[in-house]
Amino acid sequence: MTIRFTNTLGGAKADFVPIAPPKVGIYVCGPTVYDETHVGHARPAIVFDVLRRHLTWRGYDVLFVRNITDVDDKIINKSNELGVDSAVVAERFARRYDDAMRALGVLPPDVAPRASGHITEMIDLIASLIDGGHAYPGEGSVYYSVESFEGYGKLSGRGLDELANRERVEAAPGKRHGLDFALWKAAKPGEPWWPSPWGPGRPGWHIECSAMSVRYLGQPFDIHGGGADLIFPHHENEIAQSEAGVGKAFADIWLHNGHVNIGGEKMSKSLRNFVLVEDAVGEYGANVLRLFFCGAHYRSQMDYGADGLNEARAIWERFRAFLRVAPAGGEANDELLHDFGAAMDDDLNTPAALAALHALVAAGNRGEIDPAQARAAVVAGLGVLGVDTSTEEGAADIVGPLVELLLEQREDARKAKDFARADAIRDKLTDVGVQIEDSADGPRWYRA
Ligand SMILES: [Zn+2]
Numbered sequence: 001m002t003i004r005f006t007n008t009l010g011g012a013k014a015d016f017v018p019i020a021p022p023k024v025g026i027y028v029c030g031p032t033v034y035d036e037t038h039v040g041h042a043r044p045a046i047v048f049d050v051l052r053r054h055l056t057w058r059g060y061d062v063l064f065v066r067n068i069t070d071v072d073d074k075i076i077n078k079s080n081e082l083g084v085d086s087a088v089v090a091e092r093f094a095r096r097y098d099d100a101m102r103a104l105g106v107l108p109p110d111v112a113p114r115a116s117g118h119i120t121e122m123i124d125l126i127a128s129l130i131d132g133g134h135a136y137p138g139e140g141s142v143y144y145s146v147e148s149f150e151g152y153g154k155l156s157g158r159g160l161d162e163l164a165n166r167e168r169v170e171a172a173p174g175k176r177h178g179l180d181f182a183l184w185k186a187a188k189p190g191e192p193w194w195p196s197p198w199g200p201g202r203p204g205w206h207i208e209c210s211a212m213s214v215r216y217l218g219q220p221f222d223i224h225g226g227g228a229d230l231i232f233p234h235h236e237n238e239i240a241q242s243e244a245g246v247g248k249a250f251a252d253i254w255l256h257n258g259h260v261n262i263g264g265e266k267m268s269k270s271l272r273n274f275v276l277v278e279d280a281v282g283e284y285g286a287n288v289l290r291l292f293f294c295g296a297h298y299r300s301q302m303d304y305g306a307d308g309l310n311e312a313r314a315i316w317e318r319f320r321a322f323l324r325v326a327p328a329g330g331e332a333n334d335e336l337l338h339d340f341g342a343a344m345d346d347d348l349n350t351p352a353a354l355a356a357l358h359a360l361v362a363a364g365n366r367g368e369i370d371p372a373q374a375r376a377a378v379v380a381g382l383g384v385l386g387v388d389t390s391t392e393e394g395a396a397d398i399v400g401p402l403v404e405l406l407l408e409q410r411e412d413a414r415k416a417k418d419f420a421r422a423d424a425i426r427d428k429l430t431d432v433g434v435q436i437e438d439s440a441d442g443p444r445w446y447r448a
Pocket of ligand 1: 028029030209234
């Protein structure tokens with residue numbers, strides 16, 4: 001078993017070598033809590049939940065950290081708009097985010113640090129950046145000097161000049177280079193603030209993740225994840241801050257999921273073209289949504305639309321039909337899960353992993369492998385993808401024996417030449433979706 005990941009840092013697919021196995025530390029950028037949770041947020045949540053479940057299934061002891069950004073310009077703007085304290089805005093939407101994650105079957109993180117609870121760590125990191133000549137105060141704020149860090153641009157694969165030409169750069173009083181970014185922002189009237197050596201203010205967004213990840217995972221740690229839209233500037237800046245501030249590598253592996261588009265455009269709050277998670281779950285159910293996202297490789301872009309979702313629904317119905325009729329009580333063995341595991345080990349290839357589970361269903365239905373063992377393997381594989389099969393558990397125990405009982409009665413009726421009764425039993429079973437095929441070995445049945 002060798003797990004391989006495509007590392008955004010360097011771009012190569014390479015073997016995963018944890019820093020201190022069996023422990024694996026994962027940090028994923030969580031939400032900025034100022035608005036409702038939409039399907040664009042569901043994708044990274046599900047992708048990194050599947051990553052965590054897979055590594056756990058492979059025997060690793062995963063420490064999963066996902067922060068909550070509760071100090072940010074967007075939250076302050078919303079609090080002004082609503083006329084309530086920014087802490088009220090953050091609390092309200094953090095709770096809504098948790099509700100959405102629960103509805104999607106995303107496991108809660110081991111640690112969910114909030115920026116507001118880690119200001120001290122951020123101030124310490126900023127102070128060491130100033131000491132090392134990587135940051136400078138200006139007009140009550142503190143800026144990071146991108147020219148001071150040789151590796152700036154290594155994650156996005158672009159040099160400083162190219163970035164300066166491509167990216168929108170904001171001028172600010174006291175700032176030296178266009179790409180220099182705020183580590184600390186001087187307090188403005190009506191905004192939340194904390195005391196600091198540079199005067200009252202609040203942290204910038206990027207320093208929050210640098211401070212919170214290392215606080216719980218140490219430096220370096222194994223895996224940093226997030227959406228592809230965070231590569232620049234957020235993750236580029238996290239690397240610059242942490243590596244310059246601490247003098248060590250930051251995260252070994254960077255994993256980024258592709259965008260979710262709707263009608264060909266990126267789903268986002270600013271475009272207001274989003275679908276809320278609660279509406280999507282209400283319409284399709286969490287299992288269908290998870291199978292929809294697992295139907296594409298995490299790095300690819302996806303289009304959220306009825307075609308793909310209906311396809312995912314049909315896939316779920318096929319699994320359900322099998323889970324309901326195949327006998328329970330079997331054991332999943334490594335051999336049956338070999339193809340599934342190999343696909344997941346190969347940079348989380350969930351489409352290939354799903355194909356392996358479909359092959360198990362087909363072989364179980366045809367009796368090529370013991371249906372009870374096939375069922376157990378399918379349940380285990382779907383569990384790694386976070387698909388909840390518990391609702392189908394009871395059905396498998398009851399439906400199978402009941403159908404067998406009716407088939408025995410039908411055979412008895414046929415032997416007694418009571419063909420009317422035999423046909424009536426068959427018709428009733430057909431009505432509820434159980435198809436019967438008579439063969440030399442007696443009747444076989446399956447769910448249509
Ligand atoms: Zn972050």
